[in-house]
Amino acid sequence: MQRVMVTGAGGYIGTTLVPMLLEQGYAVRAVDRFFFGHELLRSHPDLEMVREDVRRLKVEDFAGVDAVIDLAAISNDPSGELFQDVTWAVNHRARVRCAELAKQAGVKRYVLPSSCSIYGFQPDGVIANEETATNPLTTYAKANEQAEHGVLPLADDKFTVVVLRQATVYGYSPRMRLDLAVNGMTYGAWKTSKLPLMRDGSQWRPMVHVRDTAAAQMFMLTAPADKVNGKIFNVGSEANNYQIGQLAQIVVDTLPNKVEIEWYGDADTRSYRVSFDKIESLGYKATRVAEDGIREIAAKLESGELDRTSETITLDWYKNLVKWHEIIRKVELYGGIFDIPAEEIDSLRRSEAAE
Structure with missing residues (x-):
């Protein structure tokens, strides 16, 4: 049985990823501050819960670990701007140190979930692939980029390092977030029958379902080292490249209630469309689109299992x-x-x- 350390295990992606790993027969060492509670991860014979700050990890914390998926991060752009020093400390320096400690401890594989947000604004017609020049516009994006630069040089024949640039994530998770584009749109439209939308709607965003990005992280645990070591992969799919206006219309068309789009603000300059050919060439394929996430969130709202609370808005x-x-x-x-x-x-x- 392989043991996988998952940092940030109590977060939005982590609380989806950990059960998926356990279902596939992995043992999991779940590391987190657990700001959102331990109970989001159900007890399991192969689950070890470690309450620790990733900035304080020691080499002995990696004993018996075969692979690390380093999810721990201060999440989203607003949080990154308010807590800039912490974001640099956690999203950049702590992740590089985590990779260094993992290598020192004899861990075989390290996966860094980064973000497609490091592409920032791209000119019209550009579909960003892994070779496209990055243009990070926020503290969150810049810290992710520096984490990539810090971990990739650690790759060698005995230590496989993979960077995954995730598209904007959506869909239901036990540690639910309603401050992500699809999720927030769905909640607002379901609750108020109105969908506030930042002008002008033409900006591109790549999206990926939370279970699909978790599946990509698991995929990289067994992908041939000679195909992935020291490399960067975008995670998402062409079907999930959306213009914001198009995405809003999908929300309107998918929900059962009548929804009105309300435009506001100045035009958002962040626009990037992304290619996912590289990861798909290895055999990975995202299986869900926005409608799937919208329907599952709406069902949770209808049943009363989900509502907007301060815990669902990270900042x-x-x-x-x-x-x-x-x-x-x-x-x-x-x-x-x-x-x-x-x-x-x-x-x-x-x-x-x-x-």
Whole structure:
């Protein structure tokens, strides 16, 4: 049985990937801060949960691991801009260090899920492949690009390194995100029968279903090393290259309720269309399109299993954690709020008696 370490295992992709790995007979070491809770990953005999910050990993944490899928990251552009220093520390430096530690520990394979957002704005008519000059426009994208530059040189005959540039992810996951394009559009249109859309709708975005990108990461665990080592692959499909206006119309046509598109704002300059020929040439194929994600999210909303909360909006949840932490730090004493550990009380009494 191969053991795979998944960092960021408690996140949007991780909570989909880990069960898929377990179903395929892998043992999984799930590493995360678990900001969104441990319960999103169900217990399993072959699942080991490790609560740790990826910036604090040690070489011994990789003992017995055959492969690493390094998902841990501060997610999305708004979070990256608000927490710039942390984004550089986690999305860039911690990932390079993770790859270095994995290699030192004798891990055979390292997979870095990066992002197609590093292509940024591309001129009309350009379909970006893995050789296209990158143009990262945000802290999130820039940190991903630097992580790629840091891990790829580590590849050698004994350590296979693969970079996956993921398209924008959509679809239902236990750690649900409604701050992603398809997911957010679907929720807003279902809830309000209105779909706010940033002008002018002509901008291109590549998309990929969460289960399809998880499948690509699993695919790279067994792909022949001589075909993938030290290489970059875009993850998605031509069928999932959408213009935003086209995508909005798909949401309108797929949902059962009547939905009105409402345009707002200045034109978004981020536009990129992506080629996925390279990964498909190896035999990988995405199997889902936007309609599939829209239907599954709408079904979860209809059943009441899903609703919009601060936990489904990544930046809102990060802000809440920071706010609550500050409040708790101001009122806690001796490691508690109302309940103070008995040993702390005994220590306080001894100190008072000595005085």
